[in-house]
Amino acid sequence: MTISYNWLSEYLPISEVGMAEILAPEKLAKILTSIGLEVESMERHERVKGGLQGLVIGEVLTCEPHPNADKLKITTVNTGEPAPLQIVCGAANVAAGQKVVVATVGTTIYPATGEPLTMRVAKIRGVESYGMICAEDEIGLGTSHDGILVLPENLVPGMPAADYFKPYSDWVYEIGLTPNRMDAMSHFGVAKDVCAYLSHHHREVRPVSPFTDTWKADNQSLPIKVEIENTESCRRYAGVSITGVIVKESPQWLKDKLVSIGQRPINNIVDITNFILHETGQPLHAFDAAAIIGNTVIVKNLPEGTAFTTLDEKERKLGADDLMICNAREGMCIAGVFGGLKSGVKENTRAIFLESAWFNPVSIRKTSVRHGLRTDAATRFEKGVDISNTVNVLKRAALMIKEIAGGQIASDIVDVYPQPLPKTEVALKNHYLKKLSGKNYHPDKVKRILTALGFEIVKEGLDELLVAVPYSKPDISIPADIVEEIVRIDGLDNIAIPSSITISPAVDALGAKEAWKDKMANYLVGQGFAEILTNSITSSKYFDEATLATTVKMINNLSAELDVLRPSMLETGLETIAYNINRKNNHLRLFEFGKTYAVDAAGVYQEPEHLCLYLTGKQGEDGWRARASQLDLYAAKGVVSALTALCGLTDLRFTRPDEGVLLLEFYHGKQLLGTLEEVSRKKLQAFDLRQDVYFIDIQLTALLKAAGKQKIVYKEVNKFPAMHRDLAMVVDSVTSYEAMEAVVHKLKLPRLKNMQLFDVFESDKLGAGKKSVAISFTFMDDEKTLTDKEVDAMVAKLVQGLEKELGAEIRK
Template structure:
């Protein structure tokens, strides 16, 4: 919202500094983004008096002038305007001046005559589109007077950034109310006394509103015998200062009132309206309507229109129609002033990509009570600027009159919310300054009646906000809230707490956590060979790259891998805790969700550079992380087995605990890895969080006494076929159920070149809970186990 300081002073006699005003408004919640001079470039111009004007000796269309620009300075200027004449006061740009459009004035020789400046037209100064001749100024002005000062142009405009809940401040009047309240100044409203004559307007126009919810109020005034022409300079300059382009006297008045009072108005050429009925009703679905900008719009049956007796004539609250536009030949005027449902205007304006100053205000709500005042002020200005006869009375329909809300307010409650005591007298003074009416001021529970222009005051907390806003948010001391903390307190959600535990683990082992969008593209899922069945497509996707919910967390992690590889980052140790989504007709939401934890490894297993060796991650790194996770959750031993048929992992290993599958691990298929230009193997694991949590819930941590006696260790090497799994030997050893055997672990594997067997070396640990073992006791048990394994698995001893 652009606010002219001079215009503001028409309402409040503020005489302080502009910076003080800007600071105060900002602290009141009306943030001033910028203080600027809308006519800054014109400050370089001066008023000049034409002393002599003679025809150019070498041109029929040019004139040579001598211009007094003050301070005893006379300039010779060549001018091409047909209306230049001796004795005129004109706008002069001296050498070195820069005009709008970055046009710099330089000394020039025009057909042999030196020109030391430029006499300007209104278009060259961007004050209007008139380029028929130079701008002739008031003859009473002194030569050398600053041009901006001479014309009374606005020197200071505030650019205020408003929040959507303050539509009352989308006007000079609204900001003036805030200034009057903040500085304890009187607020003066412009006097209106339109001269009425002739027939009653209500007898000339019948207004019909189909749906009161869509349009609570619609009223019009009629003016006959108007003359369309340019607006006076003061009006044009004020509109330019706040960013609006002058058009004609009637249209400029409607824009002026919109900026001044916040009420959008619309002027129809009454001669172009069919019949004597104005109807507010929705459009026919699919109908075409041409707006003032000349564009044909396709409408829906939810778009609200203004109709005459035969046709639509305006998009309600958004833009008028080209078929009833005010033009140079218009003589009869119907002035519309209405209130429309904000949601209806907002939907229409956004769907048609047709924002306007009017829709911006209607979308946020306008003052239904002040509507009549705005219309009458506009009618009076039109009379003054365009002439004509204003018909008596108003043609009006108000099927849903405004009802003043009442809001309870407790001063003590306000003090508790903000944390500082407020005097009831201060609260009462604040509400009165805001235009509210009070009842029961002496009680602890007041009734506050907000004015019609404060649509945001609906609840007690809104009134509390007003009190602290006026008191000064900067005056409220900073205090830390009281936070009660219980040791070991959790969120209350077992699933959330378990997922948080997994995230803490992942960061603790040095993995980097990823948070990817739940939305992916079909092409990402197709790349991984995931089935089409079960995908949940988005009805209104942000883009084709995000048109479906992921069915595998890997889709996002692979994209993270590609993104990093393309930027030269190849050492990736990633994990993500996220949900997958699958279509499920039996679910209430038609979608089944499952939370997963996934790990992706690529590149060097250690940090880069000295002293770390350059070794790429392999399956042992991935398996080690999984085993570490299971141990940190106190889960039973996991088992791993090769499986076939995974769509994008090869080899693929199933991961099971207590015979229940909890996920898979493996390597990204080589063809897929090659297509995304990986620099080493990509290892990936995908585990189900609900299954891990269910297993954890069934486990009980058992405490054992620390061993008192020393262990005895024996190593044995088996020669086994290449296809024999390492775990099969360990299962066979443990399956002998020897009480002295404490644990068995693989410590070495050797595969001879061109051989058909491998050497597996295991270390077996023996211990007795009651005594120190002797060698012969250990040898006896060890021999029994080794012989049993050789017999069961067809392996041999080295």
């Protein structure tokens, strides 16, 4: 939410004694933050860059031709100083006796285009120049460069140019509103909060109301009837006709206000409705009265699929739930969301019908999301607007239009309000206030705060206060909401921090699971991985029809790109990889804990947890001693083995279910723990990736279940030395290392502690379809030192088994 300091000040009692200092821009920012309207930034806004600082009014005393240039002139200019300045000027229209704008030496000017320029003493064609006589584009006042600015003769030399032109400047606050603070989505709403704070902490004040009691219709020449068919979606609708308007550019003061908060001025009618929106929080809509066929406005729903062209010239298919503002023949506007092309105000519009209404927040939100129209009006309506202010706002807007756009108010206010909405009443007990806030409040202080915020005291008891909630605060419905209002106006800093807190210890049922996750995360970070967190909502375009058949689809997706819950974590991870690689971060090892989602049948959903890892690029950086190794399928397999070993699972089994793709499944016993794959070229191309990516998908629940069954057994560190033997053998090229492990394990040698592959060599000299494999074996006895004879005997069994089972040929 963007708030202008100048605009906000119009509703604050700054003119009262002592208030100007209290409400200075910096101090006001602190007040706003203290009452829950957190000021995220405070920036200077200037219509003219630099605010014309340093520029002065000058009088040209003399103007002579330059001796060395036909198009230049030498002038002397009175700038209010004891001695006139000599300035070389190239403008054709400069002449003696003119009042002009002068940039003296040391002044920085900000041209309409280009970079700022600081004036220095210059020698132009041999003549010294002590400043510049300015054109409007050279100082940011406009775009014309036809000649220097010539000002009225009555101006006094030396007068600051800013005092004459009065360029608009302001302080602009960016406020981080919480979703429940609809009441603060306007300048007047913020002013009411600030005045409540001042009334509590200083002296009682009231905001300066923008509403007046000067309302009166000029005639009844254009009465327009209003009918509400859907009273659930529209509880109140008011309107008024204005004839004889002239649609044109808005006055400068109005444009300045809108531009300061980031709004683009369009024309006086539209600008006034935008002004009222940001002043009061009430959206308005202006119709071209000529488009209201039958002089009747009907609020209703149209049939499903009805075509409607909106102001952006796009044809949209309406839903049956979309509330529409219609004339006697067709729809004119999507209620509370976006206007229609036919009924919009145009340059030739001479009569308008101005709408102010209350629309159901749920209905507006559904329509806004369905059509992807997140307008300012929809944002207000979907949070709930002040239904009691509908007519007041309409009157103010009509009077502004009459003043700025001309014309006459051509009807009385039409106000259709079938079932007036009662105020919400909330009871607050004193002991509950103390319990929730941690502070004792005097009942009179509580009443003063609530009254200042617009609450009405309905009933007062010994330990209870019954209040009626103002219509401007539709989010307040329970006692805790009232406590929040009291605490934020009184100040969170005014609540004492206790020296001790008594709590009951909680039992964390998820403690073991979270501990395992922390253990794995810490290990991966230590190995150079970085944790990521991607969006569980993703795009359906990433998946084929078979996958989408069981995918959970979003009903109220905020964009076309985010319409399903992810059935796989690969795609969201690839988005992160693509983002990094596009920024030259090519070597990545990432991991993420998350869920995927699927629907088995109506209302039957699955959301298994995963630990996913992504590897691409190199493992480390190239150095002068060695090149970094490329991350590949074996590196990924090593990560899987290390992670499962960390969980106590050492007997991992890898299988390849399909020879056509680089995909491995890994099991503990018969339990599938996950998959490891090299991402396909087709999938990489979908994300514009040109380097290999390896993806590990671990089923977290299955892994932790298996890990939980492992028993931790302590074994004394062996004090006897290990003995090593290396075997090199020639085997068929198709023989896997896993097959060699299986043969060795089948021999059941209890003193064989480890085997490690350390070399693979392939050559035609070994024979067709052959390869050489070298494995290191480690032997150890827990009770004694092994002898060479004992180790040789075990090696002989190994040789015999490998030769028999695999046809291995031991290399001597």
